[in-house]
Amino acid sequence: MDLKEHLKNGIIVGDGAMGTYLYQKGVQGCFEELNLSDPEQIKHIHELYINAGADIIQTNTYAANSSKLARYQLGDCVKEINEKAVDIAREAAAGKAFVAATIGGVATMHQEKMPLEERLESLKEQTDVLLAADVDGFLLETFYDFEELKEILHYLRSKTEKPIIAQATLGDIGVLHTGMHLQEALEQLEEIGADVAGVNCRMGPYHMLQSLEEVSLLEKAGISVYPNASLPNVRDGRFSYQSNPTYFGDMTKALVEEGAVLIGGCCGTTPDHIREIRAAIERDNLTPVKQKQVRTKARHPFVEAEPQLPKLTDLNEGEKSVIVELDPPKALSGVPSFMEGARALTDSGVNAVTLADNSLASARIDNLALGTKIKDAGARPLLHVACRDRNIIGLQSHLLGMHELGIRDILAITGDPAKVGDFPGATSVYDMSSMDLIRLIKQLNQGQSFSGKDLGAKTSFTVGAAFNANARRLDREVQRLEKKVEAGADYFMSQPVYSSERIEEIAEAVKHLPVPVYIGIMPLVSSRNAEFLHHEVPGIKLTDEVREQMRSLSGDREASEKEGIRLATELIDTAMKHFSTIYLITPFLRYNITETLTRHIRAQEKRTAGSRG
Incomplete structure (x- = not known):
């Protein structure tokens, strides 16, 4: 049975975190570079997840695109790092688990973004390498920009018939950070061609369950959920997550009842979390649900905004x-x-x-x-x-x-x-x-x-x-x-x-x-003021003539102020x-200076209006 069939016929267990797992062990720097420098460590982590019960493991390629690798001066190693990651995962799987090639988003939730075209160029380069590799399917995860996710999904679906799992990242319970409802996002991913559409990262099982409660089952695609272990904690400058594998197991049945057919873990999760998910599925004999009741979230009445002040720039003819x-x-x-x-x-x-x-x-x-x-x-x-x-x-x-x-x-x-x-x-x-x-x-x-x-x-x-x-x-x-x-x-x-x-x-x-x-x-109010503005304040430049005029009055406060007003006028x-x-x-x-100048503007305005009349 291939992965696509497997996704249709039962509850699938994914693996857990790679990056935070390495981080908690004290590993620093580029985790994807370890595919080259320490492949045995990556293989060992894959094996831990498989032994814990994962049906599908992800290649260690989440950030193996040129945009993110460039931060470590590894931007020209995309092909080498991605190919090696697939080899490691395939060797670790040894026929006991499927291998999904992982592609992570480039955009973050904040800061001025790299243009979408540049981000897609970087992602397509990585995708092309993974398309040529020996993988069973693809997993797209942690995309804060939904347009970026849709575009790379379009590209990938046009190149392969292999199964694709596409996961958006929530901004808040039930919504992406643009305000798009999760239901709409999943339906769009399904329409583009995702075999499984879901969510990962940022939230733990509790909030992801609340989000899935507002989502109906999809017509063609399954639903996936890869929660974080918990909300992150920071101590002595290091991030950590609650050690709560049993809780993950306890939440598994509820996630399945809300439509999840693929459950794994994201930040902070370990092989112990995956082991508990597997145990819960087997203990409760969980199977995909065929129908569910969608819970409508109670919402406060929407308050109409107060009438907006007239815009400063809403002017009548001739007004300033x-x-x-x-x-x-x-x-x-x-x-x-x-x-x-x-x-x-x-x-x-x-x-x-x-x-x-x-x-x-x-x-x-x-x-x-x-x-x-x-x-x-x-x-x-x-x-x-x-x-x-x-x-x-x-x-x-x-x-x-x-x-x-x-x-x-x-x-x-x-x-x-x-x-x-x-x-x-x-x-x-x-x-x-x-x-x-x-x-x-x-x-x-x-x-x-x-x-x-x-x-x-x-x-x-x-x-x-x-x-x-x-x-x-x-x-x-x-x-x-x-x-x-x-x-x-x-x-x-x-x-x-x-x-x-x-x-x-x-x-x-x-x-x-x-x-x-x-x-x-x-x-201007003085020569010293003029020189300071010209030489020390970014974005301000004075002409030589203006500086010379102010310099000629240096030491005379009253004359300098009058000259500054004259120049401004x-x-x-x-x-x-x-x-x-x-x-x-x-x-x-x-x-008093800007008051004088404002009165000048208003007087000029009146004179102009009078001449038109």
């Missing part, structure tokens, strides 16, 4: 949208002045006051707290949210808190690295890039958490993205803006520009974008010819 940045102070004593500045700017006619998120990695009073205060005082806050200081959990929590406080406008930024700031030794998190953060915010606007869980209501954020207007290759920077638009950016806010000619170049370069660009203008006048959206940055909390 002006946002002004006012940095939160570093000291508590600066709060009264900050609040006065927010009131003065609002009175001068700004559409929103934008607050940075610990810019230049220097600790300031929390912008959410101050944003809430100025909102209560009548201003409209636009908060920067940096990826540097919060992991994914913290980012989602922070965003949901913002929504509950009635703050709807966000600038998503990566954030300056911690090492540039005033806290030596502080670490940067960077679970996400700004692009990922934009996608997360848009997912929240659909009522789904990062994991895909139903939030019970939709958020109503508008999200801006940063634009390095001083990039040496403006065309490449605009290409990045196009990708941010695809991710969901509603508008852009540029770095400060100090040249009228550059403003005109930018206007030409971005005119095709379907979203507005707030052109950034930050008035010239830039504003140029910008107003090309942009309806202006972004003013307040230097050193001297809000």
Whole structure:
């Protein structure tokens, strides 16, 4: 009987973890490289699983694609490592178990992803090697990107008639991290050609059982489940899992009753877990179920989102949208002045006051707290949210808190690295890039958490993205803006520009974008300020003429400030010819300067409207 027939006629026991099993034994580095350097150890682990009762073992090739092997300078060893893995597994099986060639996903759940085309190129290279090898079937596992899984399944099915087991990875109970229900995902895998469709990793038996309870049996394909041993624990920097083989055995009958025909183990599982699965199947004489009752999960009523504030960029003809940045102070004593500045700017006619998120990695009073205060005082806050200081959990929590406080406008930024700031030794998190953060915010606007869980209501954020207007290759920077638009950016806010000619170049370069660009203008206050910005702040460049003008007034505070305002006014006048959206940055909390510039914009706006009338 071949594997395909075997999968149709009984409950099949898979093997357990390879990577975490080696890790718990103290092995470090690339586990797939051991196929070459220590084949006997890999063979021994295969034999342990077979002796424990596994009907099918996986080749040690989960991460044996060029993308992942490149991390260990092994990117050119794909063929050698995969072929050797098959030889080892085949020798260990010795006719007592089937051998499935394992292909693992490339994408992770977070961080800006490698383009799908590049990931598929890497996976297809590995797949082609395994297609030519002596295997009984294929097992696709731990795919966080469902599109990646579908594409490689399409490719593999077009090349072989051998059985394919395709397993997605859940984001939350019953859903992928895009929010797709597990039922839909399994049906799509079945439609493409999977003989068995299922789930693996991230969750233990309890949560996977809850997920299967919401899934009906498939018409043609079987269902597989490869749970983790438990939720992971971390101690002294090392991950570990509960030692719970008996519990795995106890859960086996329930998993079979929910439709599973192939049960194995993922992270943290050992031969002991597989032995208990086998014992439970034999003890209870378990066979595939032919029908089941699907349990509908009780859901809270979906709460309609509050009416969204008018967008900052929803303008009438001739109107200008002006946002002004006012940095939160570093000291508590600066709060009264900050609040006065927010009131003065609002009175001068700004559409929103934008607050940075610990810019230049220097600790300031929390912008959410101050944003809430100025909102209560009548201003409209636009908060920067940096990826540097919060992991994914913290980012989602922070965003949901913002929504509950009635703050709807966000600038998503990566954030300056911690090492540039005033806290030596502080670490940067960077679970996400700004692009990922934009996608997360848009997912929240659909009522789904990062994991895909139903939030019970939709958020109503508008999200801006940063634009390095001083990039040496403006065309490449605009290409990045196009990708941010695809991710969901509603508008852009540029770095400060100090040249009228550059403003005109930018206007030409971005005119095709379907979203507005707030052109950034930050008035100078001194020659020293100008030199610091030019030489030390990434993304800002001043012309020689501007620096010389400020240098000529060095030492005269009042004259320098007036000259800074004059230069900024010239830039504003140029910008107003090309942009309806202006972004003013307040230097050193001297809000009187940006208040003056805002009043200039409003006056110019009135004069223009008067001349048209």
